[in-house]
Amino acid sequence: MPADYPAAGFHLAALLKNGGGGELVVYLEGDGRAIVNGRPSADPTPNTPQALDLALQDPAPSVLYLARIGQYMPAYATDANSPLWSDRRLAPEVVAAASDAIDLAKSASGALFLHLVGYSGGGGLAVLLAERRGDVLTLVTVAGLLDTEWWVQTRGYRPLTGSLNPADRLESILNVPQIHFYGTLDRVIPPEMSRVFAAKGTFTRLSRMGVETDHYNGWTRAWGDLLERYVLPMRRSDSSPQGVSAIWPDGARSLRAAEPESRSGAGCLAPGDAGLTVGRMQGWRGREQGNC
Secondary structure, eight states: OEEEEEETTEEEEEEEEOOOSSEEEEEEOOOOSOEETTEEOSOOOOSSOHHHHHHTTOOOSSEEEEOOTTTTOGGGOSTTTGGGGTTTTTOHHHHHHHHHHHHHHHHHHTOSEEEEEEETHHHHHHHHHHHHOSOEEEEEEESOOOOHHHHHHHHTOOOOTTOOOGGGOOGGGTTSOEEEEEETTOSSSOTHHHHHHHHTSOOSSEEEEEESOOSSSSHHHHHHHHIIIIIHHHHHOSSOOOOOOEEOTTSSOEEOOEEEEEEOOOOOOOOOSSSOOHHHHHTSSSOOOOOO
């Protein structure tokens, strides 16, 4: 069922599977169509909602899929808000809006604790939420934008003025169990980013894992197996998983975990009137790829 969460002056589109229980798994969408032809797009809605495709495979009783500001919400996809999916994509108000929406979903589901999963720019947002909140049990990023300063410098992009850098806000998450999946063929988020991120803190329960895929293709097919082998055991256990091989769910191709590293010692709300409709929510899937 679609939900429309009022959050820090915005409305965020979401889907909530409310099966009860004390824990809520939150999937955070990427930046979507943030930039088109070098300029902020008029509509940041992703062509393919990668985080939604991952969320739909999660067996947890309560799962929230949370879109970003402007996505699926035409009333908020305005020129005035466009910095919030471009230069200010990880600004304090973006983090605050996501946190407010999560609070509403948490209350609706009766959950006490969270497991965060973020794709691409949603991975950076997941880190910032974990740093901000005190109820996060585990943190997972998929091709996550973990160090914005390193990213713009190495890619030759202009600085993300006004955005927080996840890699600069690590103190409160050093002991949070976390896995950072990266695509070994990814040309959008370089595989080295998670290594740079991991080196910036004395993490006690952090794992990096490479998967043979690029930024857009392969994560959906691989996710069921990655969940079963690594993510679900981390949720159930205090120990970080060890990197081993992963297999495509359809058996068509093997995904080898590249350079696995573990650092140790070191009931939905009703849609509102801000432009979200059931028809738009049903149309989220089946589009051509192209989000980031």
